[in-house]
Amino acid sequence: MSIINKVASFITQAYYDQMEEIINAPHSAQEKEFSLLIENGKKTEYGLTHHFNEIKNYQTFQEKVPVVTYEEIQPEIERARRGKENILWPGICHFFAKSSGTTNAKSKFIPITKQSLESNHFTCGKMLFANYLRNHPDTVIFKRKNLRIGGSAELYQEYKTKYGDLSAIMIDNLPFWTDFMNTPNREISLMSDWDVKLDAIANVVINESVGSLTGVPSWMLVLLNRCLEITGKEKLDEIWPDVEVFFHGGISFKPYQTNYADLCRKELRHYEIYNASEGFFAFQDQKDSKDLLLLLNVGVFYEFIPMEGSAMHERKAVPLSDVEVGKNYAIVISSNGGLWRYMIGDTVKFVSVNPYRIVVSGRTKHYINAFGEEVIIENVEDALKVAAEATEAKINEFTGAPIFMKDKEKGAHEYIIEFEKLPVNFKAFKNIFDDRLKEINSDYEAKRYNNMTLNAPNIHIARENLFYDWMKERGKLGGQNKVPRLCNDRQFIEPLLRLNETKTSS
Template sequence: MTIPLFNSIASWLLKKRYHQIELFLKYPAEVQEEVLFQLLEIAEDTEYGKKYDFTSIESYEAFRQRMPIVSYEEIEGDIERTRRGEQNVFWPTGIKWFAKSSGTTNAKSKFIPVSSEALEDCHYKSGKDLLCLYLNNNEDSQLFTGKSLRLGGSKELYEDNGSFFGDLSAILIDNMPLWAEFSSTPSSKVSLMSEWESKLRAIIKESTQENVTSLAGVPSWMLVLLNNVIQETGKDNLFQIWENLEVYFHGGVSFSPYKEQYRKLLPRKNFRYYEIYNASEGFFAIQDRNNADDLLLMLDYGIFYEFVPMQDYGTEAQKAIPLWEVQLNINYAIIITTNSGLWRYKIGDTVRFTSIDPYRIKITGRTKHHINVFGEELIIENAEEALKNVCMKTGAQIKDYTAGPIFMAGAEKGGHEWIIEFRKPPEDVDYFTEFLDNALKSLNSDYEAKRYNNITLKLPKVHIARENLFYDWLKAKDKLGGQHKIPRLSNKRNYIEELLHMNK
């Protein structure tokens, strides 16, 4: 089959799916209710199904009253039982895949179950839908005349008690259908390499020999790769290497800090950027229009959505609502019920609806303060525990602190910048910084991965704050007393910049 013919057939097949997408665009509430009752019916003979009597649930209201909203910590024991080989606990079909992810408050990593249904009806279906929506908007696309340069996680898959765990991207690549393998570069063998520096060289060697028409991966990691491609080839921009490059599919972290750097690498006005919203727990939303800054919530992936207004989240007033009750411009925490057996699960993300006909969202952050500019998922609990351990080691005493990102600039790597006001400062700030870095690595596997050999994150930068710096900042903001305090972690640099200016 010739490449142009393959491109035409692939485009035609993918665009046929658009008629199914139009169904949930027209009947979103009905499609979501159907998803919920299908999940309940499938799982009625599991331990959870019997415990909560799924067979007697005949309305969403009954489901909401019957099932508790849970965090990872509350179901970790059941997940661990499944990892050890027990089945039919929360989902009837055998689960042997677990996506390893950081972010829990009391563990270095969490293990999210990934069923065969989730692989097929959510993750791989979403990949086809992403292409479908893109092709529907760009009739002149020549996407399938070349290959997609994909950049997945650098961890290999590990076997444990008959089950497998690793980065979600590694699980997806390991189970990838033939059509996706045929249209991607590098090879699965290279994609699944565990040592990042060797993998980087292998990706460059393979991909620069291909006709790459699209890019796919997390912005921070992809930027490291592309800067290395430019350095290795001696070219001025990526079009001198891949002249038919037309789109970058990105997700995982905010793209805003990287826009200008990508425009320098890809200096064509008609080059397109398409955002996706996926996680270890599922694939949720896709940018469905050229040049849009919001995402279409995908409603037929075996995921039932609920939302809790952030003003009520974690309080006695907390109440989840279904999709058909959401309102525009309210910050919601997402609750999901999935075809991997997660029942009313808090994923920790927050979104805001920009449209309800159809349902489009913007990702607004996490339910807790965090830094996730580079995919490191650093949360408050990690920071507090790390600082506590470092103070015990060094004898230092901390009065107040905040931390934010150092954004990548060209080939310069990113990092974290800390401002710490000490009651008793450490004797050696460099020693303190090194201990802090190691403590964070031990608590958070995603941070550890990004710090590996300084590939994406360099050593943190720590400033010692002058006495009463944080008090003076709060006073200037008229926020003395009560519950007011500076956010401990932020994805932006505004707090860091203001404090550095005052730290004189």
């Protein structure tokens, strides 16, 4: 181990110890978080309304505090955003992460308190790097810079509270000396015009010594391809010989695996992180497994609603101690960001309960279930990956929606896919995709049996840059904005199909 890595190991030891607590004493960790949250919650209007002073244990917490969606807690968030103090968390909340939301076109403003920044977002990032150093003691990333993509930060002028992308809020609050560890600098990172920022970032970072990458796979891929285009190089390690790892989150990496595999002559490591505007929840802690370690001592108390039966409809949540391996759960969090029993909209499956490791399986509203087929994003991504590998295709972006029954017409699913590399046989691609969905989803298979309820999926090939143009048209460019993958109605696919047809015909 180099001297720099020995110093880094010494500095990050406390964060690795925090991981050890998660693995060895998970329930104790959650009990401590619960107690701290309730004590702080007592000092808030929300706590007064829901009788936090009477909460002595988890059972009374369930009885006193309702499980809520963003829309249900939005009035309290708006009051906090106007500068009112002690609404959801003690004191004034100065920052709000603006989330485009993949389940709702309307923007959401997620409160980001000083405590949630420090004990959750920043601490989890430090734990991530501490863990990576343990897994790879000979890493060079501490001698090189980390390439990051940030969003824009706007000041909500009237009430003197800031809102913007979470990444921008974090960059705005990081110590000045972190600019020496990251590229580009905060001035470029916080530029709001994505088209201008893309070239600004690329022209700066191609002259830096980069060892690691951090960002959303789709937007990072756009940037990296721009860097290759500017330099005339074919592979990333021709620009940055020591680049070794990509820490990625925000969306599934599955559709991009082939793209990133082709970016380097050497193997580029990939470590998945599970963070959102609402919090940093988990990351890949093992170098040989993509499962994510649930972070239990970082300002978040977790509950889970089983997606089967009536539990979701009735919002019946269970604590961590009651979860089972293999079941699909919607996540409910209470956090030091001032969110109480809040449904973040994601679903997970536990692959282990000793320690607690998960995979992100989809969204509670990010699915297609127009005919009882219950197709979630996890199913579609798996089927696309299998179809792409079998037909030598590469996928950039996609979205899917139902085709509803009309008159005597049967229903179907419709997808529009932007390929980086087209399938060698498009008909085979469609058949393999359909067959794989049947194989992994019995409800879909039943509906597809002899075209009884569903016809074969209708798949369109998108023109180049269709999704980029669509996101730009909606004002959703940038690293924190995600293409909606599945929707149970046609609000996203219809404008995409129109835009694809308009540009193609013109």
